[in-house]
Each structure stands twice: as structure tokens, then as C-alpha cells.
Amino acid sequence: MLAIHMGAWNPWNLYWKIRWYPMPAQTARAALPKLLTQRTFQWGVAFALISAASAACFAVLGAYGSSLPPGQIFHAGLEQTQLMFIALTVGGPSAAIGLFPLVPPLVGLIPVGWVRVVMGSMVYVAILAAAALWALYFLMLFLVAFSFNSSKVTAEDGQSVIVAQQGVRHPGYRIYRQISPFIYGASLSGDSGEREFPTQHCTLASQGPDLVLSCDEYTIRVPPAPE
Structure with missing residues (x-):
């Protein structure tokens, strides 16, 4: 059985506390409202949707620009790479803000200890890989966008x-x-x-x-x- 201290809590700290110990499913369901309030859930989903929309804009702009014949450019107030840079700048932080309150409580509620450990490790690896890829694209587009x-x-x-x-x-x-x-x-x-x-x-x-x-x-x- 896991005792949860709900004083000044941080979702990531709580995630680290609960992931290493077995938690009965009934206890996990009872703890969910304390770990993830309705308002936190709504804000997390809102930022996740903003990130998804930004990623879609980034992909559409990149695909459309690549389909243009040589010598042609897409320009809608700003040049194509500048628009892609804005979408990337909005999408990356929005994803981080949106997933930060959602992922740790949900992973921590997995009742089986070893599954929780494996899932938590996979989440961290995925976050690091996504952050590295985002930083690479951010640097490349920054150099291209502001040289035009x-x-x-x-x-x-x-x-x-x-x-x-x-x-x-x-x-x-x-x-x-x-x-x-x-x-x-x-x-x-x-x-x-x-x-x-x-x-x-x-x-x-x-x-x-x-x-x-x-x-x-x-x-x-x-x-x-x-x-």
C-alpha cells in the first residue's frame, strides 16, 4: 500500500515516489483525482492540442514547400521557413507544458511495479529523443529563416x-x-x-x-x- 503525502507536491516528484512500489488498482483509481485535477487536465489537453496543431502546420508547410518546382517559393506574409520556425517555436514548448502535468500521474497509476518502471523509462527516453530532435530542427530553421x-x-x-x-x-x-x-x-x-x-x-x-x-x-x- 502506498501512502501519498499531498502537501506541497510536484507531479514529477510524486511520479518518482509511486513508480517503484506496487499499488493496488483500487488505490490507484482513488489517488487519480488528487494527482490530476480537472483544471490541470483541461490545461494539459489544451496545450497538447496547440502542440499538435503546430506540428500539423509544420508538416504541411514542409511538404507543400518541397512539392513546389525549383525556383518557386511559398510566401504568406512571411517566407516558408520563417513560418515553419514559428510553428516549431510554438509547438515544442506547448508539448512540454501540456504533457508535464499529464504524463507523470498517469504513468504512476500503473499498478504493476515492473511495468511502471519500464514505462517510466521509455517515457524519459522518448522525451530526451524528442527534445534533441526539436533542438536540431530549431537551430537549423533559425539559421535559415533569419538569413533570408x-x-x-x-x-x-x-x-x-x-x-x-x-x-x-x-x-x-x-x-x-x-x-x-x-x-x-x-x-x-x-x-x-x-x-x-x-x-x-x-x-x-x-x-x-x-x-x-x-x-x-x-x-x-x-x-x-x-x-
Whole structure:
């Protein structure tokens, strides 16, 4: 029989106390309301759902971006990798916050001692593996997302382009012209010499099938992007 002290309790500490000793199923069921209140359960489930939604957005963005032809990018206010970085940043902490109050009490309620030990060890291994994978993706997307210096420029008739700075040693630019509401295709690229291309100071005007992009002293005619 397990005696549970319900003073100032921490779910993880309680989990460590109860997992090593056998607990009759009846005692386990009686202890559940003390270990996991309804409000704690609701908050845990809410954060778990947020994490699941973020993971779904991350997967959909990655799959959709990979399916685009070479030279095309997805841009919906932010570039695809930046949106994936936001989804990853929201999803990881939400999963940790949501599962923290749920997992330890539920694992601790397993009445058979050796099963509880094995399950608890598997949970910890899974948490460490998921945290390592999340940290790797976080670092990779952080480097990619914030190396993409770009701005969206819209003409009066609604047509738009994405002006992206590329290169560090040899500054240059790449211009993506809108193909569909959130898809842009590479139209042209060029070299801006020894100085950084002014992506944040541009205007756009329509002239027939082409667009005229003006960025400080640069005036560039942008032809339609190949689909």
C-alpha cells in the first residue's frame, strides 16, 4: 500500500515516489483525482492540442514547400521557413507544458511495479529523443529563416514581388514575381556590386506585362516568372 503525502507536491516528484512500489488498482483509481485535477487536465489537453496543431502546420508547410518546382517559393506574409520556425517555436514548448502535468500521474497509476518502471523509462527516453530532435530542427530553421532578408513590394494594381537579398561576400538580389496568391517564382537575379541591395526601400509600378521595380538608385524591369 502506498501512502501519498499531498502537501506541497510536484507531479514529477510524486511520479518518482509511486513508480517503484506496487499499488493496488483500487488505490490507484482513488489517488487519480488528487494527482490530476480537472483544471490541470483541461490545461494539459489544451496545450497538447496547440502542440499538435503546430506540428500539423509544420508538416504541411514542409511538404507543400518541397512539392513546389525549383525556383518557386511559398510566401504568406512571411517566407516558408520563417513560418515553419514559428510553428516549431510554438509547438515544442506547448508539448512540454501540456504533457508535464499529464504524463507523470498517469504513468504512476500503473499498478504493476515492473511495468511502471519500464514505462517510466521509455517515457524519459522518448522525451530526451524528442527534445534533441526539436533542438536540431530549431537551430537549423533559425539559421535559415533569419538569413533570408526580403521584403514584399506591391503595385497599385495588386501585383507584387518579393525582393530578396542574397550573398554576403558578393551582395546581390533575387526577385520573385507573384504567380498565385501565395506562390512566387524567381524572375531574375543580379549583382549589386560592393554594397548591400536596398530591399526595404522599393516601389513597384506596372508597365504592360512587365513590372518596374525601383529601389533607391536601382531601376529593374521584372518580367513574368515562368510557371
